[in-house]
Amino acid sequence: MTTPSHNNRIWITIDGRSLQVPPDITIREAAALAGVEIPTICYHDALTPNAVCRICVVEWRGARTLVPACVARVADNAIIQTNSRRVRTARRTLLEMLASAVDLSQAPEIQAMMQEYDADPDRFGPEARRRETGGVKDDNPFYVRDYDKCILCWRCVQVCAEDVQHTFALGFNHRGFDTEIATFFNLGMKETTCVFCGNCVGVCPTGALKGKRLYELELRGDS
């Protein structure tokens, strides 16, 4: 594709469709202009993209690896496939790994993705290690934390920090598979800088953070 660019716009091809787009946008944004929706999990409109989940990967012709569409920016004459076999296989594997380790029973958007990509977490067998973080943390009147349901998307940490609230009550503990969202020194929420704004609950995509009222209704079987 060698058509010259005009008006400070560049040519790209997405899923076989050529179009002109601004030069400084991400692949995700360019795909939206082409009418193509790329799945995301860690991405949130109000937060700085951190590209930790990798569900949004796409194939960029000539690139050695798949690239995350939520942060990678388009370039002139890029040829991008958002739904190729390689892309779908990567997304399916990622979803299977997530679901084999984390309780996604209250993550309807991710469940829908699992159907879309035909993900089968049982492929990893009964020995697959699961997140076990010691049960629901119920230490304040406003919300509970159940990190067995946490996919480490980092949204809650970001919304609590510079992106929105500037409260910095949340961080993480441990490394690798054992990484866990946590308060400093694992203090109860009331002993931290948390102001109980509820933003972290609002951005959590898996039900790991939940308002206390809803949690209690669910325990009683009323919701």
Ligand code: SF4
């Ligand atoms: S608690 Fe929710 S928002 Fe925070 S990292 Fe885990 S899944 Fe993401």
Ligand code: FES
């Ligand atoms: S949505 Fe792009 S890496 Fe998570």
